Amino acid sequence: MAEVALHNVTKRYDEVDAVRSISLNIPDKEFVVLVGPSGCGKSTTLRMIAGLEEVTAGDIVIGGDVVNDVPPKDRDIAMVFQNYALYPHMTVFENMSFGLRLRRIPKPEIRARVEQAARILDITDLLERRPKQLSGGQRQRVAMGRAIVRNPKVFLFDEPLSNLDAKLRVQMRTEIKRVHQKVKTTTVYVTHDQVEAMTLADRVVVMNAGRIEQVGRPHDLYHMPKTRFVAGFIGSPAMNLLPGRLEQNGEGLNLRLSEGLAFPVPESRVARYRPSAGKDLTFGLRPEHITEPRGEGRDPRCEFTVTLDVVEPMGMETMVFFTVNGAEICARVEPSAATGPGQPMRLYANLNHMHLIDPASDLVL
Amino acid sequence: MTASVAISERPRLAAGASLKRNRRWALVTSYVFLILFAIFFLTPPYYMIVTSLKTDAEVAHLATNPWIISSGVTFEQYRLLFQGTDFLIYFKNTVIVTLCVVVISMVVSVLAAFSLSRMRFWGSGILATGIFLTYLIPDTLLFIPLFQIVRGLGLLNSYWSMVLVYPTLTVPFCTWIMIGYFQSIPKELDEAALIDGAGHMQMLLRIFIPVALPGIIAATIFAFTVSWAAFVYPIAFLFSADQQVLTVGTVTSLIKADVYKWGMLMAGALVAAAPPLVVYAFLMDYYIAGLTAGATKG
Amino acid sequence: MVDLARQYPGGLAEPAARPRASMQRFLRRRSTIAVLMCLPLIAIVAGLIVYPALYSIYLAMLNKAQTRFVGLGNFAYLLQRDTFWMVVQQSAIFALSAVFFKALIGLITAHLVNNLPSKGQRKWRGMLLVPWVIPLALSTLGWWWLFDPTHSAFNWIIQSFGGNEIPWLSNPYWARFSVILVNVWYGAPFFLIMYLAALKSVPEQLYEAAQIDGANAWQRFLHITLPMMRNIIAITVLFSLIVTFANFDIVQIMTAGGPRNMTHVFATYAFLLGIRSGDLPLGASVSLFMFPILAISAMFILRGVRKRGREIG
Secondary structure, eight states, rough: OOEEEEEEEEETTTTTTEEEEEEEEEOTEEEEEEOSTTTTTTTHHHHOOOOOOOOOOEEETTTTOOOSOGGGGGEEEEEEEEOOOEEEEEOOHHHHHHHHTTOOOOHHHHHHHHHHHHHHOOOOOGGGGGGSOOOOHHHHHHHHHHHHHHHOOOEESSTTTTTOOOHHHHHHHHHHHHHHHHOOEEEEESSSSSHHHHHSSSEEEEEEETTTEEEHHHHHHHSSBEEEEEEHSSSSSSOEEEEEEEEEEEEEEEEEETEEEEEEEHHHHHHHHGGTTEEEEEEEGGGGGGGOSSSOOOOOGGEEEEEEEEEEEESSSSEEEEEEEEEEEEEEGGGGGGGOOTSSSEEEOOOGGOOOEEEEEEEOO | OOOOOOOOGGOOOOOSSSSHHHHHHHHHHHHHHHHHHHHHHHHHHHHHHHHHHOOHHHHSSSSOOOOOOOOOOOOOOHHHHHHSSHHHHHHHHHHHHHHHHHHHHHHHHHHHHHHHHHHOOTTTHHHHHHHHHHHTHHHHHHHHHHHHHHTTTTTTTHHHHHHTTTHHHHHHHHHHHHHHHHHOOOOHHHHHHHTOOOHHHHIIIIIIITHHHHHHHHHHHHHHHHHHOOOOOHHOOSGGGGOOOHIIIIITTOOHHHHBHHHHHHHHHHHHHHHHHHHHHHHHHHHHHHHHHOOOOO | OOHHHHTTTTSSSSSSHHHHHHHHHHHSHHHHHHHHHHHHHHHHHHHIHHHHHHHHHHHHHTTTTOOOBBBBBBHHHHHHOOHHHHHHHHHHHHHHHHHHHHHHHHHHHHHHHHHHHHHHHHHHHHHHTHHHHHHHHHHHHHHHTOOOOTOOOHHHHHHHTTTOOTTTTTTTTHHHHHHHHHHHHHHHHHHHHHHHHHHHHHHHHHHHHHHHHHOOHHIIIIIIIIIHHHHHHHHHHHHHHHHHOOOOOOOOOOOTTOOOOOOOEHHHHHIIIIIISSOOOHHHHHHHTTHHHHHHHHHHHHHHHHHHHHHHH
């Protein structure tokens, strides 16, 4: 059983709390990604699970045992570092077998395990080379091989793809997912790239300033963010956020964004938002939900015309930017429908995907 | 979602003592051994200070504890040193020699390092390696032929012969240090300067030297320390007291009529050792940078 | 550079100005400036290091009065003298044992200092480097006083505990020990500084990876620290071997080669024969015996360093 659990784990450096009393349960075989901006505490949390940092308060539990005082070498974990941390004076084979050699595992078994891992990662012909002779992607694979060979209870990844170029990063992402499907081991993966998080994870943990903002499946985080931070962090390009006021409009509600721009709140949401009528709130809508007028059954009151500031053709779609009430808004439209910078364009806002955020608590309503 | 079990009921994996206690033990043992080594390293200087502050009588007295001063601190030894011996002449000579040598060494090595690290010309690579190799030729091999050469130049028994030969001790290593520092200056700085219209001399004076100032300080300190402490050349080439330098003078010429006045000798040794120690105390980081720059950047 | 000759086909410059112009251009050329800047260095190295080194070979082949050429006569003479062989033996013992202990103490102290919290490291490093800062001749004087036959402070401690006084400088074997002790005292801080810098250059993540792989402290030292430090260890040992082998100050001041010539090293013996006794050629031949040994060790260690540098990168 290799589940990992954190109970009110806190990490304090001198005066600063890097991790503030977080709790998390990771069941066996799950691939969990800790994601967040620099300094949010995700790496520190990972290192505490590894035993490379001391826990100031709280408990870390691996496989049912509290491991706070257990040194890394006895926790039965394996880690892949951002800088690979391959031993430069050893060959790939020696790098991968180092941990096994230390445990006095018999040579034939070492060879078998290393070769099996090498097959999974497709590095069999690199076994006699030294790290200096390998490319970035190859080094990354060797680092993973070193982890696989140990057959640990938990895999830990500390931003492993950050040092690779964009194309290689996409390739290695698929590799990692493939390996996880083959070697089903509990994995805790840290990254600042939310695309990586969304594509790799079974569940995503969004962290900010030492706290967990939200935990959930990628789909849930995308469509049902619980806080302003998660709403703005997940999804690329980021969700549009701008201030608005909820107005009573007879039986229904209106969301007023500026003097000339107001949208009717969809009927399905009216009940949820009615208690907040009259308040100033933050309105959130993803760029993919602001398009040129398309689809059947759309509410004509959700169409509006704006003057475009910037037009960015992306090939498959075109991003257009315009200003509403001082805030820059992004929309994703069909390339053929886009007009030009300085030109007016008619757009449609699909409010079925809208979010309203209480500015005082930063929680999504 | 696993059912929450009270934490105290979970089995605790305690592999031996806690991590924190292990770390504290390691720290304590480190300090114990470090104190022992510190005692080893600092005993001679301590004893030298203690001796220099004793009266002659106490120094000669065999029964009392030599490690402490029991009959009162006295500065008599220092007074005797300055007033009754040639010590101050040695000091003056050493200052003159060291100043000249430091200036010569820095000018030569900065110019050469600038040239070797930035401008490529035929033989520059060979010259750079050659400098490293000449550092391996010790002064105790060169002092015999140099004796002949210095005698031929008529400089025997003159402290100017020191100014001539000391650069052999300082220039190779100083050049090596400066090459390392200059090489770490990004080439973009050169190019920006060239575009701004700077000539080579201007580039050296206005850009390289200020940016590599830590290296220059480190190299200057090295040249100073080596010149001040040189012993082989002065003892071979200088004979009369008015030309002698501190190291040789203190060790050989302070003995009056076969009587070793150890109190005064220790005072002399301490005063002679003071300048390098003072430089070290205030500029320790540059001092160490000079040492390590050579080996690690090589 | 505008080609004036093309714009004014009749030729613009007077004939007399042309040689001056090309001389100016020669001086302004990059490579010329570069060589000029190196000239002082080349002059010093060539004139005061290379030339004397070669000259000493010639000098060693003359007779005492420097009137006749005697070929290898001086060398043959030395090889037959027992004193000389003792010098060879002592120089080897002195250099090898001193360097070994210096490196060992340097390695141990570097680890101890590195284990301290970073705030305290600077203080300790500062204290432990003091022997290296004091000019060797002067600290040797201090040691001489510590070893003084009648007043030795060390003997006072030993006798307080009921032991017998030790003839630090008057007994040949104790004298050898004392000389090595002073050299180790003086040189260990250098190794401390070097190894401390080297320890800090090993990436922390390598140790963390090894920890996770299951290595304890000793295994981390053996499999990570030592291999990564092999370069710097080789370089420092090489430098120290050369410097220690050629050491002069300590022996000259404390024992002047005695008792019974048993602490003489090459440098002091060359000084005795060459300067004190006035036989420069003989002194030169003694010094020259150092050179082959130094050159061979330099070659071996440098080769190993370059090979490992290529592997690790």
